[in-house]
Amino acid sequence: MTSIITRRRMTFGAAAASALPLLGRGAQAQAPLGVGFVYVGPIGDHGYTWTHDQGRLALEKEYGAKIKTSFIENVAEGPDAARAIRQLAQAGNQLIFATSFGFMNPTIQVAKQFPKIKFEHATGYQRAENVATYNARFYEGRAVIGTIAGHMSKSGQAGYVASFPIPEVVMGINAFHLAARKVNPNFKTKVIWASTWYDPAKEADAAKALIDQGADMITQHTDSAAPLQAAEQRGVFAFGQASDMSAFAPKAHLTAIVDDWSGYYIKRVKEVMDGTWKTGDVWGGLKEGMVRMAPFNPAMTPAARAAAEELVKGITAGTLHPFTGELKDQKGEVRVKAGETASDEILSKMDWYVDGVQA
Amino acid sequence: MTSAILVSILMTLVAASTPILLAALGELVVEKSGVLNLGVEGMMLCGAVAGFAVAFSTGSTGLGLVAAAIAGIATAMVFAVLTLSLTANQVATGLALTIFGVGASSLIGAGFVGKTITRLGPVFPESLSGHPWLRAVFGHDIVVYLSLALVFGVGFFLRRTRAGLILRAVGENDASAHAIGYPVIAIRYGAIAFGGALAGLGGAYFSLALTPMWADRLTAGRGWIALALVVFAAWKPGRLLLGAYLFGAVMTLELQAKAAGVTWLAPELLATAPYLATIAVLTMMSLGRKTGRLDAPACLGKPFSAS
Numbered sequence: 280m281t282s283i284i285t286r287r288r289m290t291f292g293a294a295a296a297s298a299l300p301l302l303g304r305g306a307q308a309q310a311p312l313g314v315g316f317v318y319v320g321p322i323g324d325h326g327y328t329w330t331h332d333q334g335r336l337a338l339e340k341e342y343g344a345k346i347k348t349s350f351i352e353n354v355a356e357g358p359d360a361a362r363a364i365r366q367l368a369q370a371g372n373q374l375i376f377a378t379s380f381g382f383m384n385p386t387i388q389v390a391k392q393f394p395k396i397k398f399e400h401a402t403g404y405q406r407a408e409n410v411a412t413y414n415a416r417f418y419e420g421r422a423v424i425g426t427i428a429g430h431m432s433k434s435g436q437a438g439y440v441a442s443f444p445i446p447e448v449v450m451g452i453n454a455f456h457l458a459a460r461k462v463n464p465n466f467k468t469k470v471i472w473a474s475t476w477y478d479p480a481k482e483a484d485a486a487k488a489l490i491d492q493g494a495d496m497i498t499q500h501t502d503s504a505a506p507l508q509a510a511e512q513r514g515v516f517a518f519g520q521a522s523d524m525s526a527f528a529p530k531a532h533l534t535a536i537v538d539d540w541s542g543y544y545i546k547r548v549k550e551v552m553d554g555t556w557k558t559g560d561v562w563g564g565l566k567e568g569m570v571r572m573a574p575f576n577p578a579m580t581p582a583a584r585a586a587a588e589e590l591v592k593g594i595t596a597g598t599l600h601p602f603t604g605e606l607k608d609q610k611g612e613v614r615v616k617a618g619e620t621a622s623d624e625i626l627s628k629m630d631w632y633v634d635g636v637q638a
Numbered sequence: 639m640t641s642a643i644l645v646s647i648l649m650t651l652v653a654a655s656t657p658i659l660l661a662a663l664g665e666l667v668v669e670k671s672g673v674l675n676l677g678v679e680g681m682m683l684c685g686a687v688a689g690f691a692v693a694f695s696t697g698s699t700g701l702g703l704v705a706a707a708i709a710g711i712a713t714a715m716v717f718a719v720l721t722l723s724l725t726a727n728q729v730a731t732g733l734a735l736t737i738f739g740v741g742a743s744s745l746i747g748a749g750f751v752g753k754t755i756t757r758l759g760p761v762f763p764e765s766l767s768g769h770p771w772l773r774a775v776f777g778h779d780i781v782v783y784l785s786l787a788l789v790f791g792v793g794f795f796l797r798r799t800r801a802g803l804i805l806r807a808v809g810e811n812d813a814s815a816h817a818i819g820y821p822v823i824a825i826r827y828g829a830i831a832f833g834g835a836l837a838g839l840g841g842a843y844f845s846l847a848l849t850p851m852w853a854d855r856l857t858a859g860r861g862w863i864a865l866a867l868v869v870f871a872a873w874k875p876g877r878l879l880l881g882a883y884l885f886g887a888v889m890t891l892e893l894q895a896k897a898a899g900v901t902w903l904a905p906e907l908l909a910t911a912p913y914l915a916t917i918a919v920l921t922m923m924s925l926g927r928k929t930g931r932l933d934a935p936a937c938l939g940k941p942f943s944a945s
Contacts, residue, residue: 320854321853323744323751324853324854325751325851353854353855438897471896471897472896473893478858479848479849479853479856479858480657480860481858481889481893484650484890484893485896487646487650488647488893488894488896488897491894492643492898494897503853504849505848505849508757508849512757526753526754
């Protein structure tokens with residue numbers, strides 16, 4: 280009995296002690312700003328989630344004791360995510376980044392209950408007074424690797440290990456394929472839907488299946504480095520996803536589309552500190568530095584390298600757009616007229632494939 | 639389809655089947671002794687990270703495999719102490735072991751993210767393992783041959799040896815086995831250790847052979863498939879081998895069909911095939927017997943304390 284009473288007293292004491300700094304917060308304006316992150320995968324994936332966590336670490340480096348960051352990893356997409364987001368909100372975070380597409384509805388739902396807390400949702404399209412969205416124009420990077428694939432492929436076939444047919448992924452496939460077709464008009468892109476963002480063994484097996492069917496360029500829209508390792512083993516080329524993955528496949532890795540969220544995170548935290556934060560929609564690419572290309576592999580032919588560099592320069596300068604018409608879907612319907620470029624509206628709802636994509 | 643593609647598919651199929659075969663075989667022995675250990679996924683992850691850490695530090699994948707087996711045993715011993723010596727609930731402890739394994743492997747592996755090693759190579763010399771079609775038989779690594787040998791070893795042990803008979807007796811009727819003087823707890827400790835070693839090896843097959851790297855949750859749920867396989871196989875090693883390769887075949891062929899652009903069969907439907915097969919087999923087994931107990935060891939999951 281005594282032990283239970285003691286424990287209760289201790290709990291009570293602890294609760295009272297933890298309430299004290301909360302009471303003091305109003306008076307003390309300089310309490311560290313709480314910044315929370317919700318991740319879909321493990322921070323150890325060395326891919327998509329890892330890049331977001333690099334952004335979080337950049338925040339800590341930039342602001343030091345002025346902020347306090349926390350994160351919840353491996354959060355399943357869908358209704359369950361609401362719990363994780365709510366937990367971060369209740370823990371006193373003032374700014375919460377929900378970093379995956381499937382967190383969209385839960386973020387909106389939780390944001391309604393916490394009108395004073397600012398939310399940021401990556402890759403989604405629903406906004407509110409206190410919910411902003413942000414995304415990177417990965418398709419610009421995909422156009423660059425598509426150009427390289429067009430130049431480097433001997434079989435004229437690329438294998439694409441993809442996750443789910445959401446606009447973000449479909450847009451990437453089309454951007455890659457269109458760029459490759461500009462170099463080689465008969466280029467083929469074969470897609471395997473792995474139906475997962477992260478399952479290294481399955482991603483590797485998907486890459487092997489694509490190589491078996493004649494692909495000699497492997498690219499992916501899943502999170503692990505496993506497809507690159509499969510490409511390295513089979514002696515074909517591949518591209519890194521989200522971060523520089525050359526360590527996993529020094530011969531196969533031609534370049535990688537690198538996500539860099541740190542600039543955006545630093546800016547948004549500053550705005551919350553200054554009280555100037557507003558909802559909005561930021562979609563940055565090569566120009567803004569949210570997307571970068573990893574160093575090119577020396578194995579790249581001079582022609583491929585020159586074409587890739589020219590494309591990066593053109594996109595950065597705004598003179599080139601990966602989705603320039605005329606673009607037709609596979610039924611022959613014109614989606615983007617000749618001479619026009621696809622609007623962000625068209626891109627963010629893309630659910631059709633261009634000719635030559637086998638998905 | 640050329641023979642080169644067929645051989646390549648076969649190689650992928652065997653590689654995909656091997657880790658689930660190993661983990662399931664270990665669990666089969668554990669369950670035959672009357673213990674249900676749901677912590678297979680956790681033990682696999684601990685084996686995967688330990689195997690990678692040792693292989694990376696020493697440069698030897700062989701040592702990595704040994705370390706993986708030891709790590710699997712160590713993790714399994716946590717379960718054994720809790721459920722056998724302290725008679726904790728096996729289902730709850732097993733689930734906790736998986737959660738523990740996920741966290742512990744992530745913690746240990748944090749320093750190894752982004753590193754890679756030379757993958758486990760084939761056993762036989764290049765003339766055999768590199769041959770266009772002979773490699774279908776001789777092109778595999780040591781773990782593949784070991785897993786096949788273990789299937790026959792375990793089958794022989796359970797059916798044909800006195801020790802195997804005693805292990806089964808402990809699983810079927812622990813009280814009687816205890817009454818005639820067999821050390822029930824000690825035998826179950828041994829079985830759980832064996833299960834841990836094989837789960838550890840199965841996990842290490844991911845980090846050393848399939849995808850030579852460490853990343854969190856590398857096994858991505860294969861431990862659960864292994865658990866399902868044991869039931870699918872009705873606790874028989876031969877049928878377990880068949881089941882593991884069937885699962886491997888479906889996992890591989892699903893991807894091959896997608897790559898080949900097969901459209902007449904929805905790949906989603908193909909992906910459900912192993913689970914449909916499991917349901918079908920379970921239904922057939924319970925129809926075949928009036929008892930409806932699916933051949934499960936009678937004491938499966940029941941705590942035992944000598945009194």
